[in-house]
Amino acid sequence: MKKNVLIIGAGAVGAVVAHKCAQSSDVFASVCLASKNVAKCDAIIDSVNKKNYQTVAGFQFYSREVNAYNTEDLVTLIRSTETQIVINVCTVFVNMNILGACLETGAAYIDTAVHEDYSVMNAPYPWYANYEWKKRELCKEKGVTAILGSGFDPGVVNAYCAYAQKYEFDSIESIDIMDVNDGDHGHYFSTNFDPEINLREIIEDAGCLEDGQWRTYPHHSRSMKYDFPEVGEHKLYLMGHDEVHSLSKNIPGVKTVRFWMGFGDHYLKCLEVFEKVGLLNHETVTTNNGEKVVPLHTLKACLPDPASLAPKYKGKTCIGTLIKGKRDGQDKELLVYNICDHEVTYADIDSQAIAFTAGVPPVAAAKLIASGDWDLKAMVNVEELDPIPFFERLAEMGISTEIHDLSANKGSSSNRVLYA
Amino acid sequence: MKKNVLIIGAGAVGAVVAHKCAQSSDVFASVCLASKNVAKCDAIIDSVNKKNYQTVAGFQFYSREVNAYNTEDLVTLIRSTETQIVINVCTVFVNMNILGACLETGAAYIDTAVHEDYSVMNAPYPWYANYEWKKRELCKEKGVTAILGSGFDPGVVNAYCAYAQKYEFDSIESIDIMDVNDGDHGHYFSTNFDPEINLREIIEDAGCLEDGQWRTYPHHSRSMKYDFPEVGEHKLYLMGHDEVHSLSKNIPGVKTVRFWMGFGDHYLKCLEVFEKVGLLNHETVTTNNGEKVVPLHTLKACLPDPASLAPKYKGKTCIGTLIKGKRDGQDKELLVYNICDHEVTYADIDSQAIAFTAGVPPVAAAKLIASGDWDLKAMVNVEELDPIPFFERLAEMGISTEIHDLSANKGSSSNRVLYA
Known part of the structure; x- marks a missing residue:
């Protein structure tokens, strides 16, 4: 039986999910794209229709308006659309509402990031158990499938760890997830995701598990250089990130789990100005004219819409998991990774590579x-x-998996394509 | 007969004007401080009262609320307070309203900057005649005294030119006004005046008279270094500014009139980020949540209140007029200037030097x-x-006039204090 899918969220990632679902009418009977802004859904559906994908007869693709902060509305939407699988690519502040609606209706739940409370910054590490994991027992009781963090990072990088554990290592000591965008969008400054989420995330304290201890550092206070396959050397900064929490629990024996992201000097200077001046403040301030404004909302309104970056984006992303451990008593070190080309993803589904790599995995799930x-x-x-x-x-949808083996010989390395 | 003074505007400059008027109860019978925000007036009056200046018996100092965009309100205020002299240190967008009310009531008018239309950026040079000068004939007809641009720059720097013309030169060829703040307020970024005015002004095209021609350059596209008395070498950038307009008309034979302001690299980088990202936009944009916001208003709400900078401000300002011309057939070059110390002005009247140098001159006028x-x-x-x-x-109120003579001998120079 083919399934009815409900996509919640009509941003750049929502568009990728929509295109990939429309390319999968052999698996999905219908797709509903829902958002508080139905015009954004319809614009995405238009862009899908322009692609003229060959779809199976009877496949339906339509839009609905929904307030994702309202669980009752979500329940009504899931029931009225006869949804069996919900793909949540909306803001992370509504995860618990959408998960709640799935628990109520029995629909399967997929998301790509951990729930956050808008008012809380720098929650103490580890924090996965603060929200979603509290519903673990209830999911089991009700027989509801919920796949958490199924984007690229978290998501595919977690699968790299599962693969490494199962097929490549006897024991894993450390996991370093590394995310670098070697592309150029041509704008003075832009985030690649919703600035409200992205800029908050970046200025949060960087938490990690190191040598078995949870540690927290001021953001951008620790960096390293890494020479990546294809995209070359980049400077990376330690950041807090969702996958650190679950991997530290689910990969037996692991002592170190860290997340690193590449940032250029210009990006960091802009970020410094925004932060120091107070433009990343997500609380309401009053202007001289008595207007109530949220500085971060104003900044977001000034920045390019991440969904608009795709047509001019050039270059590639590289996201991978560097895993160190033992095999047959010997040290082993692998980088399991993907290279994604902004121009290739644009040619495929009008998307830039960052939204593409985030949006394809929940469709695979x-x-x-x-x-x-x-x-x-x-x-x-x-x-x-x-x-x-x-x-x-x-791989069927355009995301390959490759392995860079750094332990093959001292001082040399080998590369192999696992799935493409 | 002592005069009743009305101060309109309760910002950092308004506070200086208020303090200096309160120190001048021998000249002024009463002072009314008016603003749309009467609480700001009352806070200034409190700070004046705390100083316990010796005032002449009967001297009155009080606050009133006024909407300076409403000429009728202003007329009523001037009449009810029996004002003879209006000191306008409010936003420049209301100059024509306040001037209109003075013309209606016969009160004398003093301002410190040229009127601007909020919606107009980069008006073609020269532009003094666009607003105030249209009322010149009417002032004469009605016998109304109106002293335009009587702050420091414009204002005192214009008086330097009048002095040079009368006492130092047979002919003046060029005038370069130079404004540098060698002080440190300790904040990551702050403007010294209302950010809404200051940041607009800074990103406007830089217009000037050069070799008898009006020329316009992109902002910060022309710079020079200058070695100032006391505060040393600073990098200055060509800017458009009010006094360029009137001096080009009122100093006979002058071929070049330019305005230069000192900026540090960090300040310019912040300005670049604000401008390129769109945060200096003074038009309304709509946020993702449907809120209507003016980015420049949000930025202003995030930045320190210029009035709050004074307590920690260290260092000095130097503002002067570099005048080149002929005397007795010989080349002559003078820098007429003032040095003002942030800590000295704070000790005097709780002000930083930039507000002090802007606010004392209209009181002198x-x-x-x-x-x-x-x-x-x-x-x-x-x-x-x-x-x-x-x-x-x-000089009586704390602003000295000094002369740096660069033509005394080739390669040497001399300094003399004119008034202190």
């Missing part, structure tokens, strides 16, 4: 729920699932 | 209207008036 492979009737993070069918679905 | 010296019953710019009594009043 939805396909694996539809096929039964990942339909566990329980709440899981991606590293708890079989990575092989995930890599296969990703 | 008001005293000269009260004494009759400058009560010409006509509209004039400061360079059209006798500079000597102005220098005397300024």
Whole structure:
């Protein structure tokens, strides 16, 4: 039986999910794209229709308006659309509402990031258990499948760990997730995701597990250089990130789990100005004219819409997981990674690579729920699932998996394509 | 007969004007401080009262609320307070309203900057005649004294030109006004005046008269270094500014009139970020949540209140006029200037030097209207008036006038204090 899918969120990632679902009418019977702003949904549906994908007869693709902060509205929407799988690519502040609606209706739930409370910054590490994990027992009781953090990072990078654990290592000591965008969008400054989420995330304290201890550092206070396949050397900064929490729990014996992101000097200078001046403040301030404004909302209104960056984006992203451990008593070190080209993803579905790499994996997850492979009737993070069918679905949709083996010989390395 | 003064505007400059008027109860019978925000007036009056200045018996100092965009309100206020002299240190967008109310009531008018239309950026040069100068004939007809641009720059720097023309030169070829703040307020970024005015002004095209031609350059596209007395070498950038307009008309034979302001690299980088990102936009934009916001208003709400900078401000300002011309057939070059120390002005009247140098001169002008010296019953710019009594009043209130003579001997220079 083909499944009815509900996508919630009509941003740049929502557009990728919509295109990839429309390319998958062999698996999905219908797709509803919902957002508080139905005009954005309709614009995405237009862009999908312009692509003239060959769809199976009877496939339906339509839009609905929804207030994702209102669980009752979500329940009504899920029921009226006969949704079996919800792909949540909306703001992370509504995760618990959408998960609640899935628990109420029995629909499967997929998201790509951990829930956050808008008013809380720098929650103490680790924090996955603050929200979603509290519903783990209830998912099991009700037989509801919930796949948490199924974007690229978190998501695919977690599957790299599951693969490494199962097929490459006897024991894993450290995991360093590294995310670098070697592309150029041509704007003076832009975020690649919703600035409200992205800029908050970047200025939060950088938390990580190191040598078995949870540690927190001021943002951008720790950096390293890394020479990546294809995109070359980049400077990376330690950041807090969702996958650090679940991997530290789900990869047995791991002592170090860190997340690193590449930033250029110009980007960091702009960020410094925004932060020091108070433009990243997400609380209301009063202007001289008595207007109530949220500085971060004003900044967001000034910045390019991330969804608008795609046509001119050039270059590639590289996101990977550097894993160190033992195999047969020997030290082993692998970078499992993907290279994604902004121009290739634009040619495919009008998207830039960052939204593409974030939006394809939840569609792969939805396909694996539809096929039964990942339909566990329980709440899981991606590293708890079989990575092989995930890599296969990703490769079919344009996301390859490669391995850079740094332990082959001292001072040399080898590269192999795992799935493409 | 002592005069009743009305101060309109309760910002950092308004506070200076208020303090200096309260120190001048021998000249002024009463002072009313008016603003749309009467609480700001009352806070200034409190700060004046705390100083316990010795005032002449019967001297009155009080606040009133006024909407300075409403000429009728202003007329009512001037009449009800029996005001004879209005000191306008409000936003420049209301100059024509306040001037109109003075024309209606016969009160003398003093301002410190040229009127601007909020919606107009980069008006073609020269632009003094666009607003105030249209009322010149009417002032003469009605016998209303209006002294335009009587702050420091414009204002005192114009008097330097009048002095040079009268006492130092046979002919003046070029005038370069140079404004540098060597002080440190300790904040990451702050403007010293209302950010809304200051940041607009800074990103406007830089217009000037050069070799008898009006020329316009992109902002910050022309710079020079200059070695100032006391504060040393600074990098200065060509800017458009009010005094360029009137001096080009009122100093006979002058071929070049330019305005230069000192900026540090960090300040310019912040300005670049604000401008390129769109945060200096003074038009309304709509946020993702549907809120209507003016980016420049939001930025202003985030920045320190210029009035709050004074307590921690260290260092000095130097503002002067570099004048080149002929005397007795020989080349002559003088820098007429003032040095002002942030800590000294704070000790005097709780002000930083930039507000102090802007706020003391209109009080000097008001005293000269009260004494009759400058009560010409006509509209004039400061360079059209006798500079000597102005220098005397300024010196009494803490603003000295000095001369750096660069033509004394080739390769050497001499310094003399004119008024202190």
